[in-house]
Amino acid sequence: MTDTGYGTDGVHTGKAHSARMYDYFLNGKDHYPVDAAAAEQVLKVLPDGRRLARANRGFMRRAARHLARQGIRQFLDVGTGIPTEPNLHQVVQEITPDARIVYVDNDPVVLRHAEALLRGTPAGRTEYVQADVREPAKIVAEAREVLDFREPVALSLIALLHFLPDEADPQEALRTLLEPLPPGSALMLAHGTGDFDPEALGRVTEIYRASGMSLRLRSRTEVHALFEGLELAEPGVVPLEEWDLEPEGAGADTAGVPVYVGVAHKA
Structure with a gap:
């Protein structure tokens, strides 16, 4: 029998996927040898890769908690990745039990685990959409089935863009996702950068590209441009370690992480 590179569930097991590599960085168990091999190449160049992944997840939780405490009860999380507790819905439903969350990812492995693990509170609602960020209109259409777009929605894009x-025009994808959201909605975003260590991050970019994935690390100015038309909350677009709007703070484990983050509101 010819090896097609696909598992019995239709998952491409012969090609690395960013979500499964991320799972490897987080010491998860839901990845394949090809993902582990690519991730290990990254770790040889960027030994702090595991800390970076944890820091991204930490920002997601702190930003989601911050927005939930401001009264936002609906979240659209694009680029969910393989579930790692506490997940976004667990964070926000602890504050607002009837919060609604839609998770979006393009990897069938994420879908399989989401169906098994992403269970919300009885009062709230948690759903999963299989789609790619390159299909923002599809994401919006399916999210409307769960979320009420007459009320504020927090759009979460963590380590995705x-x-x-x-050439895929991330700004246009972002505009399409934000356009139907009402005033009072928010964007929480984390984006990798090569600003802090151009040589090492350049080599990481090549590893991803050699594995068939695009990786376009952007400067602070370029990340700031993604928030065009929104009102940035203080402290603006900053290195992850400087985003400190929650009482528990970012923590020492975020120092030097090559990621810019920001939270903004739609007027």
């Missing part, structure tokens, strides 16, 4: 090359 740096996988979109310039």
Whole structure:
């Protein structure tokens, strides 16, 4: 029998995927040898890769908690990745039990685990959409089935847009996702950068590209441009370690992480 590179569930097991590599960085168990091999190449160049992944997840939780405490009860999380507790819905439903969350990812492995693990509170609602960020209109249409777009929605894009090359027009994808959201909605975003260590991050970019994935790390100015038309909350677009709007703070484990983050509101 010819090896097609696909598992019995239709998952491509012969090609690395960013979500499964991320799972490897987080010491998860839901990845394949090809993902582990690519991730290990990254770790040889960027030994702090595991800390970076944890820091991204930490920002997601702190930003989601911050927005939930401001009264936002609906979240659209694009680029969910393989579930790692506490997940976004667990964070926000602890504050607002009837919060609604839609998770979006393009990897069938994420879908399989989401169906098994992403269970919300009885009062709230948690759903999963299989789609790619390159299909923002599809994401919006399916999210409308769960979320009430007459009420504010927080759009979460954590460690995702740096996988979109310039020709895929991440700003246009972002505009399409934000346009139907009402005033009072918010964007929470984390984006990788090569500003802090151009040589090492350049080598990481090549590893991803050699594995068939795009990686477009952007400067602070370029990440700031993604927030065009929104009102940035203080402290603006900053290195992850400087985003400190929650009482528990970012923590020492975020120092030097090559990621810019920001939270903004739609007027």
